Protein backbone atom coordinates (compact mmCIF):
# COMPACT_ATOMS: atom_id res chain seq x y z
CA UNK A 1 0.00 0.00 0.00
CA UNK A 2 1.37 3.37 -1.01
CA UNK A 3 2.37 5.42 2.01
CA UNK A 4 0.88 8.60 0.60
CA UNK A 5 -2.65 7.40 1.34
CA UNK A 6 -1.96 6.80 5.06
CA UNK A 7 -3.09 10.31 5.97
CA UNK A 8 -6.51 9.74 4.37
CA UNK A 9 -7.28 6.53 6.27
CA UNK A 10 -9.52 6.15 9.30
CA UNK A 11 -10.93 3.17 11.20
CA UNK A 12 -14.07 2.00 9.32
CA UNK A 13 -15.34 0.17 12.42
CA UNK A 14 -15.41 3.37 14.49
CA UNK A 15 -17.57 5.36 12.06
CA UNK A 16 -19.17 7.89 12.39
CA UNK A 17 -16.15 8.75 14.56
CA UNK A 18 -13.22 9.39 12.19
CA UNK A 19 -10.37 7.78 14.09
CA UNK A 20 -6.79 7.89 12.71
CA UNK A 21 -4.98 4.58 12.33
CA UNK A 22 -1.43 3.90 13.53
CA UNK A 23 0.80 2.25 10.95
CA UNK A 24 3.17 -0.61 11.88
CA UNK A 25 5.62 -1.20 9.08
CA UNK A 26 7.48 -4.53 8.96
CA UNK A 27 8.68 -4.36 5.36
CA UNK A 28 8.62 -1.57 2.82
CA UNK A 29 9.86 -1.03 -0.69
CA UNK A 30 10.35 2.51 -1.92
CA UNK A 31 7.11 4.22 -0.88
CA UNK A 32 5.07 1.04 -0.57
CA UNK A 33 4.25 -0.75 2.70
CA UNK A 34 4.63 -4.42 1.83
CA UNK A 35 4.07 -6.09 5.22
CA UNK A 36 2.67 -4.59 8.39
CA UNK A 37 -0.60 -3.33 9.69
CA UNK A 38 -2.77 -0.44 10.78
CA UNK A 39 -4.15 -0.36 14.27
CA UNK A 40 -6.98 1.62 15.75
CA UNK A 41 -6.19 3.14 19.15
CA UNK A 42 -9.93 3.61 19.79
CA UNK A 43 -11.43 0.14 19.16
CA UNK A 44 -8.21 -1.88 19.15
CA UNK A 45 -8.78 -3.39 15.71
CA UNK A 46 -5.80 -4.44 13.63
CA UNK A 47 -5.97 -4.15 9.85
CA UNK A 48 -3.22 -6.24 8.23
CA UNK A 49 -1.14 -5.25 5.23
CA UNK A 50 0.09 -8.37 3.42
CA UNK A 51 1.95 -8.54 0.14
CA UNK A 52 1.20 -4.85 -0.25
CA UNK A 53 -2.56 -5.29 0.17
CA UNK A 54 -4.27 -3.43 3.01
CA UNK A 55 -7.30 -5.24 4.43
CA UNK A 56 -9.58 -2.50 5.70
CA UNK A 57 -12.92 -4.29 5.61
CA UNK A 58 -14.19 -4.27 9.21
CA UNK A 59 -16.59 -7.16 8.48
CA UNK A 60 -13.89 -9.55 7.31
CA UNK A 61 -11.85 -10.71 10.24
CA UNK A 62 -8.26 -11.54 9.34
CA UNK A 63 -9.01 -15.26 9.76
CA UNK A 64 -11.71 -15.20 7.10
CA UNK A 65 -9.54 -13.61 4.45
CA UNK A 66 -9.18 -16.94 2.77
CA UNK A 67 -12.91 -17.68 2.72
CA UNK A 68 -13.87 -17.28 -0.92
CA UNK A 69 -16.84 -15.07 -1.85
CA UNK A 70 -18.85 -15.52 -5.03
CA UNK A 71 -16.28 -13.31 -6.78
CA UNK A 72 -13.27 -15.37 -5.70
CA UNK A 73 -13.46 -18.31 -8.10
CA UNK A 74 -11.39 -18.57 -11.29
CA UNK A 75 -14.25 -18.43 -13.86
CA UNK A 76 -15.72 -15.29 -12.28
CA UNK A 77 -12.28 -13.69 -12.16
CA UNK A 78 -11.71 -14.47 -15.84
CA UNK A 79 -15.21 -13.13 -16.71
CA UNK A 80 -14.41 -9.83 -15.02
CA UNK A 81 -10.96 -9.59 -16.56
CA UNK A 82 -12.57 -10.06 -19.98
CA UNK A 83 -15.27 -7.52 -19.19
CA UNK A 84 -12.74 -4.92 -18.02
CA UNK A 85 -9.96 -5.50 -20.54
CA UNK A 86 -11.59 -7.27 -23.52
CA UNK A 87 -10.93 -4.19 -25.69
CA UNK A 88 -7.19 -4.46 -24.93
CA UNK A 89 -7.39 -8.10 -26.04
CA UNK A 90 -8.83 -6.77 -29.33
CA UNK A 91 -11.86 -9.00 -28.82
CA UNK A 92 -14.54 -8.01 -31.35
CA UNK A 93 -17.23 -8.71 -28.74
CA UNK A 94 -15.64 -6.51 -26.07
CA UNK A 95 -17.91 -4.09 -24.23
CA UNK A 96 -17.56 -0.34 -24.79
CA UNK A 97 -19.14 0.34 -21.40
CA UNK A 98 -15.99 1.53 -19.61
CA UNK A 99 -15.24 3.96 -22.46
CA UNK A 100 -18.84 5.25 -22.24
CA UNK A 101 -18.70 5.70 -18.45
CA UNK A 102 -15.27 7.29 -18.76
CA UNK A 103 -16.58 9.84 -21.26
CA UNK A 104 -18.96 11.04 -18.56
CA UNK A 105 -16.13 12.00 -16.19
CA UNK A 106 -14.29 15.28 -16.62
CA UNK A 107 -10.58 15.58 -15.81
CA UNK A 108 -10.36 16.90 -12.28
CA UNK A 109 -7.53 17.61 -9.84
CA UNK A 110 -7.65 15.73 -6.54
CA UNK A 111 -8.23 12.10 -5.64
CA UNK A 112 -10.71 9.71 -7.26
CA UNK A 113 -12.53 6.75 -5.71
CA UNK A 114 -13.82 3.70 -7.63
CA UNK A 115 -16.07 1.80 -5.20
CA UNK A 116 -16.48 -1.90 -6.03
CA UNK A 117 -13.57 -1.62 -8.46
CA UNK A 118 -13.34 -5.39 -9.15
CA UNK A 119 -10.24 -5.95 -11.32
CA UNK A 120 -9.64 -2.24 -11.71
CA UNK A 121 -10.52 -0.98 -15.20
CA UNK A 122 -12.37 2.10 -14.07
CA UNK A 123 -9.72 2.90 -11.45
CA UNK A 124 -7.17 3.00 -14.29
CA UNK A 125 -9.49 5.32 -16.21
CA UNK A 126 -9.93 7.58 -13.18
CA UNK A 127 -6.18 7.68 -12.55
CA UNK A 128 -5.74 9.22 -15.98
CA UNK A 129 -8.18 12.03 -15.14
CA UNK A 130 -7.17 12.74 -11.52
CA UNK A 131 -4.03 13.25 -9.45
CA UNK A 132 -4.49 9.86 -7.77
CA UNK A 133 -7.13 7.10 -7.90
CA UNK A 134 -8.12 4.47 -5.33
CA UNK A 135 -10.11 1.33 -6.13
CA UNK A 136 -11.76 -0.50 -3.25
CA UNK A 137 -13.51 -3.86 -3.29
CA UNK A 138 -14.34 -6.45 -0.66
CA UNK A 139 -13.17 -9.30 -2.91
CA UNK A 140 -9.59 -10.23 -2.09
CA UNK A 141 -8.97 -11.99 -5.39
CA UNK A 142 -10.20 -8.99 -7.39
CA UNK A 143 -7.98 -6.60 -5.43
CA UNK A 144 -5.01 -8.97 -5.65
CA UNK A 145 -5.49 -9.18 -9.42
CA UNK A 146 -5.94 -5.42 -9.85
CA UNK A 147 -2.75 -4.74 -7.85
CA UNK A 148 -0.86 -7.32 -9.87
CA UNK A 149 -1.88 -5.57 -13.08
CA UNK A 150 -0.94 -2.21 -11.58
CA UNK A 151 2.55 -3.43 -10.59
CA UNK A 152 3.43 -5.76 -13.47
CA UNK A 153 1.33 -4.05 -16.17
CA UNK A 154 0.32 -7.44 -17.56
CA UNK A 155 -1.72 -10.43 -16.48
CA UNK A 156 -2.37 -13.84 -17.97
CA UNK A 157 -6.04 -14.86 -18.23
CA UNK A 158 -7.54 -18.30 -18.69
CA UNK A 159 -10.67 -17.52 -20.69
CA UNK A 160 -13.43 -20.11 -20.43
CA UNK A 161 -14.09 -21.54 -23.86
CA UNK A 162 -16.42 -24.52 -23.42
CA UNK A 163 -16.81 -26.93 -20.53
CA UNK A 164 -13.37 -27.57 -19.06
CA UNK A 165 -11.53 -26.06 -22.01
CA UNK A 166 -9.89 -22.67 -21.45
CA UNK A 167 -7.77 -20.42 -23.67
CA UNK A 168 -4.73 -18.59 -22.37
CA UNK A 169 -4.36 -14.94 -23.25
CA UNK A 170 -2.65 -11.92 -21.75
CA UNK A 171 -3.79 -8.43 -20.84
CA UNK A 172 -1.02 -5.88 -21.41
CA UNK A 173 -1.64 -2.32 -20.30
CA UNK A 174 -1.01 0.33 -22.96
CA UNK A 175 2.18 2.32 -22.36
CA UNK A 176 0.35 5.60 -21.87
CA UNK A 177 -1.63 4.21 -18.90
CA UNK A 178 -0.06 5.38 -15.65
CA UNK A 179 0.31 3.06 -12.68
CA UNK A 180 2.21 5.17 -10.15
CA UNK A 181 -0.76 7.29 -9.08
CA UNK A 182 -3.18 4.63 -7.97
CA UNK A 183 -3.86 2.08 -5.25
CA UNK A 184 -6.29 -0.79 -4.55
CA UNK A 185 -7.56 -1.69 -1.07
CA UNK A 186 -9.83 -4.35 0.38
CA UNK A 187 -12.66 -2.40 2.01
CA UNK A 188 -16.42 -2.28 2.43
CA UNK A 189 -18.23 0.33 0.35
CA UNK A 190 -20.77 0.68 3.19
CA UNK A 191 -18.09 1.70 5.73
CA UNK A 192 -15.35 3.48 3.81
CA UNK A 193 -11.96 3.75 5.56
CA UNK A 194 -11.48 7.37 4.43
CA UNK A 195 -11.78 10.76 6.04
CA UNK A 196 -14.77 12.95 5.07
CA UNK A 197 -14.33 15.13 2.00
CA UNK A 198 -11.33 13.19 0.65
CA UNK A 199 -12.42 12.72 -2.98
CA UNK A 200 -13.18 15.02 -5.88
CA UNK A 201 -14.24 12.27 -8.34
CA UNK A 202 -16.28 9.22 -7.33
CA UNK A 203 -17.72 6.23 -9.13
CA UNK A 204 -20.07 3.47 -8.02
CA UNK A 205 -20.63 1.17 -10.98
CA UNK A 206 -22.89 -1.88 -10.76
CA UNK A 207 -22.49 -2.10 -7.02
CA UNK A 208 -25.50 -0.72 -5.18
CA UNK A 209 -27.68 -3.80 -5.82
CA UNK A 210 -24.88 -6.09 -4.60
CA UNK A 211 -24.81 -4.92 -1.00
CA UNK A 212 -26.98 -5.41 2.07
CA UNK A 213 -27.37 -1.68 2.81
CA UNK A 214 -27.59 0.25 -0.48
CA UNK A 215 -28.58 3.55 1.16
CA UNK A 216 -25.64 3.32 3.55
CA UNK A 217 -23.35 3.00 0.52
CA UNK A 218 -24.71 6.21 -1.03
CA UNK A 219 -24.38 8.01 2.31
CA UNK A 220 -20.78 6.84 2.60
CA UNK A 221 -19.94 8.00 -0.94
CA UNK A 222 -21.49 11.35 -0.03
CA UNK A 223 -19.49 11.58 3.21
CA UNK A 224 -16.12 10.96 1.53
CA UNK A 225 -16.91 13.29 -1.41
CA UNK A 226 -15.78 16.90 -1.21
CA UNK A 227 -18.68 19.19 -0.30
CA UNK A 228 -17.86 21.35 -3.34
CA UNK A 229 -16.22 20.75 -6.72
CA UNK A 230 -16.94 17.04 -6.75
CA UNK A 231 -18.32 14.74 -9.44
CA UNK A 232 -20.11 11.44 -8.88
CA UNK A 233 -20.89 8.78 -11.47
CA UNK A 234 -23.44 6.21 -10.34
CA UNK A 235 -24.57 3.34 -12.55
CA UNK A 236 -26.55 0.19 -11.82
CA UNK A 237 -28.92 -2.31 -13.43
CA UNK A 238 -31.04 -2.44 -10.23
CA UNK A 239 -31.06 -6.24 -10.08
CA UNK A 240 -32.45 -6.32 -6.54
CA UNK A 241 -32.24 -9.66 -4.81
CA UNK A 242 -33.40 -10.93 -1.44
CA UNK A 243 -30.21 -12.99 -1.21
CA UNK A 244 -28.21 -9.78 -1.00
CA UNK A 245 -30.44 -7.28 0.83
CA UNK A 246 -33.74 -7.36 2.64
CA UNK A 247 -36.58 -5.96 0.53
CA UNK A 248 -37.07 -3.04 2.91
CA UNK A 249 -33.49 -1.92 2.14
CA UNK A 250 -33.81 -1.96 -1.65
CA UNK A 251 -33.85 1.48 -3.26
CA UNK A 252 -36.49 0.47 -5.81
CA UNK A 253 -38.45 -2.43 -7.20
CA UNK A 254 -40.97 -2.71 -4.37
CA UNK A 255 -44.65 -1.73 -4.10
CA UNK A 256 -44.50 -0.07 -0.70
CA UNK A 257 -42.13 1.85 1.52
CA UNK A 258 -40.08 5.05 1.15
CA UNK A 259 -38.10 3.68 -1.84
CA UNK A 260 -40.85 1.85 -3.70
CA UNK A 261 -41.08 2.10 -7.50
CA UNK A 262 -38.24 3.02 -9.82
CA UNK A 263 -34.66 2.70 -8.54
CA UNK A 264 -33.25 5.35 -10.86
CA UNK A 265 -35.84 7.96 -9.85
CA UNK A 266 -35.21 7.15 -6.20
CA UNK A 267 -31.43 7.46 -6.53
CA UNK A 268 -31.81 10.81 -8.33
CA UNK A 269 -34.17 11.91 -5.55
CA UNK A 270 -31.65 10.88 -2.90
CA UNK A 271 -28.95 12.85 -4.74
CA UNK A 272 -30.86 16.06 -5.21
CA UNK A 273 -34.51 16.18 -4.33
CA UNK A 274 -35.72 14.35 -1.27
CA UNK A 275 -35.97 15.96 2.14
CA UNK A 276 -34.17 12.95 3.61
CA UNK A 277 -31.62 12.94 0.77
CA UNK A 278 -27.90 13.69 0.71
CA UNK A 279 -26.45 17.05 1.73
CA UNK A 280 -24.95 19.18 0.25
CA UNK A 281 -27.25 18.38 -2.67
CA UNK A 282 -25.90 17.04 -5.94
CA UNK A 283 -26.98 18.54 -9.26
CA UNK A 284 -27.88 16.02 -11.94
CA UNK A 285 -25.82 16.68 -15.09
CA UNK A 286 -27.01 13.72 -17.15
CA UNK A 287 -28.74 10.37 -16.86
CA UNK A 288 -29.23 7.48 -19.25
CA UNK A 289 -27.92 3.98 -19.68
CA UNK A 290 -24.81 2.11 -20.77
CA UNK A 291 -24.81 -1.40 -22.24
CA UNK A 292 -22.40 -3.50 -20.19
CA UNK A 293 -21.36 -7.06 -21.01
CA UNK A 294 -20.00 -10.00 -19.05
CA UNK A 295 -18.67 -13.12 -20.75
CA UNK A 296 -19.28 -16.54 -19.20
CA UNK A 297 -17.80 -18.66 -21.99
CA UNK A 298 -17.17 -18.27 -25.70
CA UNK A 299 -20.85 -18.65 -26.60
CA UNK A 300 -22.44 -17.09 -23.57
CA UNK A 301 -22.55 -13.39 -22.71
CA UNK A 302 -24.70 -11.43 -20.30
CA UNK A 303 -25.90 -8.07 -21.63
CA UNK A 304 -26.75 -5.65 -18.85
CA UNK A 305 -28.46 -2.26 -19.12
CA UNK A 306 -26.74 -0.23 -16.47
CA UNK A 307 -28.64 2.98 -15.71
CA UNK A 308 -26.35 5.89 -14.92
CA UNK A 309 -26.65 9.28 -13.33
CA UNK A 310 -23.80 11.76 -13.45
CA UNK A 311 -24.01 14.37 -10.70
CA UNK A 312 -21.87 17.31 -9.61
CA UNK A 313 -21.76 19.74 -6.71
Ligand SMILES: C[S@@+](CC[C@H](N)C(=O)[O-])C[C@H]1O[C@@H](n2cnc3c(N)ncnc32)[C@H](O)[C@@H]1O
Pocket residue numbers: 071115116117118119136137138139142187188189190204205206207210211
Ligand atom coordinates in the same frame (compact mmCIF):
# COMPACT_ATOMS: atom_id res chain seq x y z
C1 LIG B 1 -21.15 -6.42 -10.37
S1 LIG B 1 -19.50 -6.13 -9.86
C2 LIG B 1 -19.12 -4.56 -10.63
C3 LIG B 1 -17.65 -4.29 -10.72
C4 LIG B 1 -17.23 -2.97 -11.36
N1 LIG B 1 -17.66 -1.82 -10.60
C5 LIG B 1 -17.73 -2.89 -12.76
O1 LIG B 1 -18.73 -2.19 -13.00
O2 LIG B 1 -17.16 -3.52 -13.63
C6 LIG B 1 -19.73 -5.72 -8.16
C7 LIG B 1 -18.43 -5.55 -7.41
O3 LIG B 1 -18.71 -5.05 -6.12
C8 LIG B 1 -17.93 -5.76 -5.17
N2 LIG B 1 -18.64 -5.65 -3.89
C9 LIG B 1 -19.78 -6.27 -3.51
N3 LIG B 1 -20.13 -5.88 -2.27
C10 LIG B 1 -19.19 -4.98 -1.87
C11 LIG B 1 -19.00 -4.22 -0.69
N4 LIG B 1 -19.85 -4.30 0.35
N5 LIG B 1 -17.94 -3.40 -0.62
C12 LIG B 1 -17.05 -3.33 -1.65
N6 LIG B 1 -17.18 -4.02 -2.80
C13 LIG B 1 -18.24 -4.83 -2.90
C14 LIG B 1 -17.80 -7.15 -5.74
O4 LIG B 1 -16.69 -7.84 -5.20
C15 LIG B 1 -17.65 -6.82 -7.21
O5 LIG B 1 -16.31 -6.57 -7.56
